[in-house]
Amino acid sequence: MISKETIINRFIGYVTIDTESDPTSNTTPSTEKQWNLANKLVDELKTIGMEDVTIDENAYIMATLPSNVSHEVPTIGFISHFDTSPDFTGANVNPQIIEEYDGKDIVLNEAEDIVLSPDYFEDLLLYKGQTLITTDGTTLLGADDKAGICEIISAMEYLIKNPQIKHGNIRVGFTPDEEIGRGAHKFDVEKFGAEWAYTMDGSQIGELEYENFNAAGAVVTVKGKIVHPGYAKGKMINSMYIAQEFINSLPRLETPEHTSGYEGFFHLCAIKGEVEKTTLEYIIRDHDRGHFEARKEVMKKLTAELNSQYGREVISTEIKDQYYNMKEKVEPVMHIVDIAEQAMLDLGIKPLIKAIRGGTDGSQLSYMGLPCPNIFAGGHNFHGRYEYVPVESMIKATQVICKIAEITAQV
Template identity: 85%
Template sequence: MISKEHIIKRFISYVTIDTESDPNSNTIPSTSKQWDLANKLAKELKTIGMQDVSIDTNAYIMATLPSNVEHHVPTIGFISHFDTSPDFTGANVKPQIFENYHGGDILLNKDKNIVLSPNYFEDLRQYIGQTLITTDGTTLLGADDKAGICEIVSAMEYLINNSNIKHGKIRVGFTPDEEIGRGAHKFDIEKFGADWAYTMDGSQIGELEYENFNAASAKVKIKGKIVHPGYAKGKMINSMYIATEFINSLPRLETPEHTEGYQGFFHLHNIRGDVDETVLDYIIRDHNKGHFKARKEVMFKLANELNSQYGKEVITVDIKDQYYNMKEMIEPVMHIVDIAEEAMKQLNIEPLIKAIRGGTDGSQLSYMGLPCPNIFAGGHNFHGRYEYIPVESMIKATEVICKIAELTAIEK
């Protein structure tokens, strides 16, 4: 059995290290503090007995658990990222442990009256009687994706200490900067040398995913003209008003808070401006490649219409693709999904096969030649103060890794 106390101790040792990434940085990793956890992980992998442990100049970590069978077994991999999202602070994380969750409200922070409630976050009710790790309400937790790292390291340690469990060669990889879309950019597929891999980067227990959004970022710049407001008639162009026209001209109900399942969206996540210039930062998401293309065209068309209306180029749109739906890369090798599904079933976990409303390193890695479905890591409410994770889900995810390794090694 995998020790509950051991999992908790390892997880807390990771989340209390600040590894927030920075989309405005041009370095890899994007923040120097990511090295603090990267170096710790490389050392820990050596300590538990992993071989070929390496950490490169960009903080990508790889290691090997050699095969303990004589027959040929495909080399599989498990991958997670150690950065946390810049959407909410990851500094000074103070995890709280609530044993035997009673099913009601959890007071995260008495001074600020911050409450984690099942009346709002209904998933909490799945975990009555279990042990929850939460934030103190002032930071995110970092289960995305330090839970995945904890599970992979714990699984490798368990397999090393229980050599009676037969498995082939296993490669593990930990990456920086996944939260800003760069996690796979410097990942050396050839060096990793796996036939396929799994990212441990999903949410609730049972999730198994091989579809994700097509994704792009869009930067919309609106140029105004500032003059003295007392003499502005016919001269001033207020960029903020034009920005408002642009925002309101996009489909109002095609935003994250109004969509689910396979529905795509436009998401305005940052705005800064004054009379002279306003900048809008959007992300564009859609599972359907045709719809994804159409969403980008809508933005360009809207900009052209506003430029025509004002008789000059007041607005520009710069769109950059970030990653694509991995479905078309996974479907030709669906046996790798079948193995993960069977592993869950053998552990009495109900597989929840669905599309990711987001992306993982696996989406980029799949297009780079490493098919890479995504498996649950157990956390909920990522990227914010209400993030939490049931310890029992982390234990189950660790067991799934071990079971996948065991099933892959069965001699045909």
């Protein structure tokens, strides 16, 4: 199979290119620097022997590995994104390679006393004896989702070099701006031409996901009235106090830090406040569509109640849906999940079928006509300084891709 050295070198070559996306930008990709990796990937796909390699004006990349069988086989796809999250800097990534991890604390940055510890991140102990790639404590790593890209390209290269492995047409796609919710917005499903696909964008080895959150974003704007504080009685309206009422009126335990599994939440992401105006930014998440709609109604009702209480419109709430649970679109074609599960079992990997507490390009693509479950890419602790990825997990993900292609050709 693909060598550990190849995986490490390819992955490091990707993560050391800064591709952080920007939610405030109106362009696609949202940052010019994403082109640096996009163009590199196009060259690499051509070098390993992929066909029909294209990149459009928005940096969406597609390529084909032609079928090597004479019978008809469904065209399948594999998709990953090359941007990294704006939650934490992705500039000047300096990966560290930890050989034969001993299960103890990993000092990421001695000068700043930044330690990756299994006492806090228990999943580390799953990978004792393996090779880990970590950050130096000052940036994120970018395994989300450059590990997925590494695995897809490595799998395609392996299939090209080993034509005895039979497969149908395979399409690969790499997208910008997934981390800011736009990865699928300009994805040309018809051009991609696959019957179904898999995003390689999960975490722990074995993860296989076809359920995700229904998601919305909400902006709550509170209007106040400023007058001189010495003469404010009966005149001043402090928008920050009204905003505080709104915050405190939402269910306190229905927040990310108090929920897990299928439990939904309201998440206050940002506050900007002065007496005259305060803005609250929320995300709303729930796996159940009915509960999701009810959460939006809670915010609308609370807005109306506060306006009634103050006798005028002091608060407004704008809610926009972002994506929906892909389960609705994948369940009618569950054989595509069964194939991925069988691939893992054939490789001795225990499938971990669970719901994503988030979303992927696949959730939007499923509603665009491309059913698209999500498969592990291997990384942990995404979007921050404690991110890491076991090399062995990336190798296993590469093998899963090849095995899915092989099984599909037998169906």
